[in-house]
Amino acid sequence: MKFEVINEENKEVLETLVNGVREHRFEHMGSEDTKPLSVVSRDENGHILGGIAGRTIYRNFLIEVLWVDKATRGSGLGRQLMEMAEVEAIKRGCVLAQLDTLDYQAPEFYKKLGFEIAGSVAAFTGSPERIFLTKKY
Template sequence: MNQHRIEIATEPHRDDIEFVVQQLLNFNKNRAGEGNYKPLAIFVRDVDDHIVGGLVGETYWQWLFVDVLWVQESLRGQGFGDVLLSTAEQEAMKRGCRHAYLDTFSFQAPAFYQKHGYVVFGELSDFPSGCSRFFLKKDLQ
């Protein structure tokens, strides 16, 4: 370590972050094979073409990862979340995925995902304070 230094970058350069991420992706590819990575984005738009809901995720190694699912508060409870999630799962299966995973907080939507067949496989208590972060998965086929 004498010839190396540790740097805490409070405002890191995007190129530096992308470099580190790419190095890990290269390592993973060498160890686990081509992941067939594809981003996934599904949107709900209103009549003025504004986004009022959406799902952002990715598929790789036969898994769907749901990173974000959001529906405008005034539209919640009307089935848009159901449609976004089922559309993502259907697209993932077309891409060869057999499983899905995601995480959500106790103040968000764990019951919503459980209603759709997701099961909790992990929990971080007190994250944030007084709440929990849940990790859920589902078999798609």
């Protein structure tokens, strides 16, 4: 057995690991029906003002990132993006959405949208609290 430390992104390694996890998951849950799901808002020049990106899989909407440009925060754009993405996730058969955020980012925003805290990893020196949230549809 040989070990290797890799200090840069390596697509081949990541794909091999993900494929291994998928094979194991298939054995327990059957084939996955996963699809990317993103909603973006652009200005008249085509610049992205905000967006949400994630995927639907096994009746879950896994939200990977939600971002709104600083100049448009507080305008309701984040709520609109979330609502549009959730409508699509529900159309795909999702019954749950899940995400994580840091304590200084947006936990209160997500709570206002109906998300509940499922757990957290406490803050420690050099790292803020990480909060995991879910929302049932």
